[in-house]
Amino acid sequence: MSIYIDKAAQISIQQPLCNEWFSNPSMPTDRLCKFVRPDFKQYISAAISRRMGTALKCTLSSASACVSEEKRSNLDGILTGTGLGSIENTENFLLAMLEGEEGLSPSNFMQSTHNTLGSQVAIAFKCHGYNITYAHRGTSFDSALMNAVVKFQLNEYKTALVNGVDEMTEKYFQLFDHIGFWKDRNVTIEDVRNATSPGTFAGENSVSLLLTTQPSEQPLCELCDTQLFYRPSDEQLKTCVEKLCHAFNINRIDAIVIGNNGDKENDAEYRRLAQLLTPDAKQIIYKHLFGESFTMSGLGIYVAATCLKEKRVPAHITMDNEALENPQTILVLNHFKQLDYSITLLKSC
Amino acid sequence: MTEKIVVTGYGIISSIGAGVEKTREALLKEEKSIGRVAHLNTCHTDIPCGEVKESDDELKKALGIASDQIITRTPLLAMMAMKEAISTSRLTDQISTAFINGTTVGGMEKSEKYYYDFFEGKHTEYISAHDCGAGTELVSHLFGHFDLMTTISTACSSAANSVILGADLIKTGRVDAAIVGGTESLSKFHLNGFNSLMILEHQPCRPFEKSNQGLNLGEGAGYIVIERESVAKARGANIICELSGYANTCDAFHQTATSETSEGAYRAMTNALLNAHLKTNEIDYINAHGTGTSDNDLHESIALKRVFGENIPPFSSTKAFTGHTTSAAGAVESVISILALQYGFIPANLGFSEPIEATGLIPVQKTLHRTLNHVMTNSFGFGGNDSSCIFSKYQPS
Amino acid sequence: MDALVQELKEKVIQALNLEDVTPDDIDANAPLFGEGLGLDSIDALELIVLMERNYGIKLKNANEGKDIFKSIQVMADYISKNRTK
Numbered sequence: 001m002s003i004y005i006d007k008a009a010q011i012s013i014q015q016p017l018c019n020e021w022f023s024n025p026s027m028p029t030d031r032l033c034k035f036v037r038p039d040f041k042q043y044i045s046a047a048i049s050r051r052m053g054t055a056l057k058c059t060l061s062s063a064s065a066c067v068s069e070e071k072r073s074n075l076d077g078i079l080t081g082t083g084l085g086s087i088e089n090t091e092n093f094l095l096a097m098l099e100g101e102e103g104l105s106p107s108n109f110m111q112s113t114h115n116t117l118g119s120q121v122a123i124a125f126k127c128h129g130y131n132i133t134y135a136h137r138g139t140s141f142d143s144a145l146m147n148a149v150v151k152f153q154l155n156e157y158k159t160a161l162v163n164g165v166d167e168m169t170e171k172y173f174q175l176f177d178h179i180g181f182w183k184d185r186n187v188t189i190e191d192v193r194n195a196t197s198p199g200t201f202a203g204e205n206s207v208s209l210l211l212t213t214q215p216s217e218q219p220l221c222e223l224c225d226t227q228l229f230y231r232p233s234d235e236q237l238k239t240c241v242e243k244l245c246h247a248f249n250i251n252r253i254d255a256i257v258i259g260n261n262g263d264k265e266n267d268a269e270y271r272r273l274a275q276l277l278t279p280d281a282k283q284i285i286y287k288h289l290f291g292e293s294f295t296m297s298g299l300g301i302y303v304a305a306t307c308l309k310e311k312r313v314p315a316h317i318t319m320d321n322e323a324l325e326n327p328q329t330i331l332v333l334n335h336f337k338q339l340d341y342s343i344t345l346l347k348s349c
Numbered sequence: 350m351t352e353k354i355v356v357t358g359y360g361i362i363s364s365i366g367a368g369v370e371k372t373r374e375a376l377l378k379e380e381k382s383i384g385r386v387a388h389l390n391t392c393h394t395d396i397p398c399g400e401v402k403e404s405d406d407e408l409k410k411a412l413g414i415a416s417d418q419i420i421t422r423t424p425l426l427a428m429m430a431m432k433e434a435i436s437t438s439r440l441t442d443q444i445s446t447a448f449i450n451g452t453t454v455g456g457m458e459k460s461e462k463y464y465y466d467f468f469e470g471k472h473t474e475y476i477s478a479h480d481c482g483a484g485t486e487l488v489s490h491l492f493g494h495f496d497l498m499t500t501i502s503t504a505c506s507s508a509a510n511s512v513i514l515g516a517d518l519i520k521t522g523r524v525d526a527a528i529v530g531g532t533e534s535l536s537k538f539h540l541n542g543f544n545s546l547m548i549l550e551h552q553p554c555r556p557f558e559k560s561n562q563g564l565n566l567g568e569g570a571g572y573i574v575i576e577r578e579s580v581a582k583a584r585g586a587n588i589i590c591e592l593s594g595y596a597n598t599c600d601a602f603h604q605t606a607t608s609e610t611s612e613g614a615y616r617a618m619t620n621a622l623l624n625a626h627l628k629t630n631e632i633d634y635i636n637a638h639g640t641g642t643s644d645n646d647l648h649e650s651i652a653l654k655r656v657f658g659e660n661i662p663p664f665s666s667t668k669a670f671t672g673h674t675t676s677a678a679g680a681v682e683s684v685i686s687i688l689a690l691q692y693g694f695i696p697a698n699l700g701f702s703e704p705i706e707a708t709g710l711i712p713v714q715k716t717l718h719r720t721l722n723h724v725m726t727n728s729f730g731f732g733g734n735d736s737s738c739i740f741s742k743y744q745p746s
Numbered sequence: 747m748d749a750l751v752q753e754l755k756e757k758v759i760q761a762l763n764l765e766d767v768t769p770d771d772i773d774a775n776a777p778l779f780g781e782g783l784g785l786d787s788i789d790a791l792e793l794i795v796l797m798e799r800n801y802g803i804k805l806k807n808a809n810e811g812k813d814i815f816k817s818i819q820v821m822a823d824y825i826s827k828n829r830t831k
Binding site (some may be wrong): 078083084085093094097098101102104106107109110111112113114115116117118120122123125126127128129130131132133134135136137139140143147150151152153171174175176178180206227229230231281294339340 | 391392393448452453455459461464465466467468470473476477480481482483484485486489494495496497498499500501502503504510517518520521523537538539541542544545546547562597598599601602603604605611613616730732733734
Binding site (some may be wrong): 046047102103104105107110 | 761762763764765766784788792795798799804
């Protein structure tokens with residue numbers, strides 16, 4: 001059994017629901033970059049969307065763009081990762097409550113729970129399948145992806161939708177600023193290629209992947225496996241990569257996606273591990289285009305899958321500023337504060 | 350056929366007490382615990398809850414944690430239950446183990462207290478303690494080393510889904526054991542949230558009662574240790590029971606209301622039975638979700654009738670004991686179900702007097718003592734995130 | 747009463763975020779739930795909040811809303827009889 005990424009859709013701080021970022025990226029210039037919104041009306045009727053916050057609208061749009069109508073109710077699973085859920089709604093309810101505990105509007109509360117995003121997709125798709133939401137900081141998306149792979153490996157799935165969604169509000173941005181998440185200026189590609197100071201910049205993302213064992217004519221790539229680790233030893237990670245290569249008959253990893261974001265400590269760990277795990281692979285970076293969030297690793301997978309489909313890694317997303325033609329295998333590495341790690345292996349179809 | 354997954358340890362804390370022994374005693378004595386909150390700072394003091402008796406400081410003391418350590422109440426409750434789960438199972442990190450935690454409130458109970466202070470640069474150490482994963486990380490330090498760790502947040506079915514993921518990780522060989530469950534403290538945020546939905550009862554809740562108005566919120570934590578049968582046997586673990594089946598489905602109808610036919614609940618129970626290779630007449634007791642709201646109780650009754658027909662097994666909701674412990678409920682009630690299986694009793698559904706007219710179902714009203722072989726527990730969440738798990742008497746392979 | 751009906755229409759549109767609806771689109775005697783505007787149980791709760799915040803009317807039970815929210819006209823009648831502000 002092979003798992004394929006059959007379709008993928010992203011809404012982020014780049015042009016939404018397309019691959020404009022691949023050939024003609026826009027360079028973020030703010031410390032907090034917000035979603036570039038698609039025309040939500042194409043995906044959600046006004047009657048349904050009237051109570052929805054931005055994160056939810058983006059989730060429904062990227063999910064809808066990913067799964068054609070006839071497939072929606074037949075998905076075996078809808079798995080979602082979100083570090084913070086709909087924080088816009090959470091904040092609205094919290095602020096109103098701090099003013100007084102009377103006459104509070106239920107709509108904001110209802111949307112504040114993390115699982116609203118994934119369950120609303122199920123409601124819109126009339127899908128009774130497995131439905132789950134992960135909220136585990138920087139590996140929230142990776143957890144959802146791993147869970148999907150597990151279900152495929154148990155032969156319980158033929159198709160599944162995996163989402164990674166996070167939004168960032170002004171207020172939450174300020175709170176994170178107090179604990180040193182962000183740089184005091186905008187982050188450039190030079191920072192991401194060679195970080196010398198702490199902090200990164202904030203992005204927003206809703207990425208959806210349609211996984212299937214029965215791909216359409218042009219799937220993006222094959223998803224070999226996703227493995228999660230907590231405080232792993234170098235040996236564990238090395239063994240994992242070796243085992244995966246062996247299991248999938250891969251003798252060379254062409255490129256590795258690393259999550260450099262301009263934060264010195266964060267990036268040093270990626271560079272160290274890239275050197276350790278895949279010393280000869282081309283290093284792909286993406287957070288200079290998309291910013292950072294708890295589920296930005298979803299875009300790491302998206303970027304890698306897109307490169308495999310396009311048979312090209314453009315120079316503007318590589319560490320050495322040189323393009324790579326015809327990549328066959330890409331490893332995607334993610335870590336959160338050197339605690340939680342994930343490794344995903346993708347190969348071309 | 351895949352190898353059995355067995356339960357080798359458990360831990361629990363709720364308003365009826367800390368620890369499995371205290372919990373069993375309270376259930377058997379039908380002790381009531383729902384009442385006025387003492388620790389939660391809210392103006393809704395007329396809304397009764399199932400609050401854990403210990404304050405944060407008392408919990409810290411019981412856990413041997415310095416009183417000035419930065420930790421929110423959700424992970425504190427978790428640590429109480431986790432410690433017991435680890436010690437009853439005698440599991441060590443020689444076995445590759447996952448920690449799957451269910452929570453939704455996370456550190457909100459402190460964020461709501463210090464929110465304005467944060468912006469003035471005060472108490473900022475609680476900012477990074479806010480998200481759900483932060484608590485999981487803190488709690489994990491109680492164990493030597495987890496190979497894999499994550500946090501599930503599907504509202505009131507979070508802990509049940511942790512059990513399910515843990516089992517699937519073992520089945521696919523990713524780990525040999527898992528500590529699974531969930532934790533939730535009361536917060537002003539979700540007390541007011543449930544109040545805005547007008548589903549809070551102003552007296553102790555009465556699940557499955559004809560005239561029921563709503564639920565009581567509770568707080569607590571529960572964890573169970575599950576592992577591959579061969580691993581448990583090899584290390585000489587005390588096998589308490591089996592996790593024989595489970596299912597996760599979605600009602601896919603409305604964020605807070607249930608579909609007329611209770612599709613999600615129906616599928617969760619049906620698929621769990623299929624997964625366990627059990628027939629409906631083999632279930633000896635159902636620990637129902639039974640929140641006390643008319644929406645849940647009516648629709649859970651409809652689903653029970655759809656699944657079990659005329660022969661609905663004895664069932665009760667234990668939420669009149671503990672209150673609705675939301676993200677922890679699936680684990681708190683799994684531990685209660687395991688105790689029922691282990692010690693041969695069916696806990697009472699407190700406060701019941703008259704059945705819901707449309708369905709006429711009558712839960713177990715007084716504690717029953719009898720041998721149980723298979724017990725089902727239901728956890729249904731916002732958004733129709735519905736899951737069921739089945740625990741069975743251990744039959745060595 | 748007409749002024750209250752008009753005011754209510756505006757407040758309902760705002761509270762329920764009925765984007766493409768104008769006060770003139772709402773027939774004061776048409777049912778609010780079911781076919782009409784396609785409102786659901788959460789909207790009913792929002793209407794309860796609306797009455798509490800604007801007119802000082804507090805309902806204890808969400809079911810009481812069923813009779814009050816039959817139409818804008820019925821709602822206006824109820825508010826004019828029971829308002830405390």
